[in-house]
């Protein structure tokens with residue numbers, strides 16, 4: 001128990017110190033970030049990205065946030081009685097060294113709820129992803145209609 005507490009404190013301190021240092025993005029590559037242009041009248045939409053682990057150890061995506069929605073959650077899709085449902089991912093996703101975590105339509109996604117009314121008029125926004133032990137990383141994302 002004592003060891004766990006120490007690690008928790010260390011991680012928090014580490015996160016805080018790295019927060020102001022965007023160079024830590026060297027351990028992770030973010031690509032293809034985009035946010036689905038919200039349908040008229042909709043209060044929610046989703047964000048997508050590919051996250052590649054460039055480090056030599058497991059990384060864990062633990063949270064997402066953005067200034068353009070009140071709530072942002074990590075979601076996945078599961079099949080329940082032949083119906084696709086969304087589930088919030090509480091514990092995050094582990095990304096093994098060299099592996100890419102894909103957030104894409106129909107699968108894992110960043111759920112954005114309580115979105116700003118003017119999001120549909122924006123060309124791009126910023127998503128922030130929290131990698132455990134690294135902290136928040138700001139990722140520019142294009143706002144675009146999905147390819148149907």
Ligand SMILES: [Cu+2]
Nearest residue numbers: 075086109111
């Ligand atoms: Cu969702």
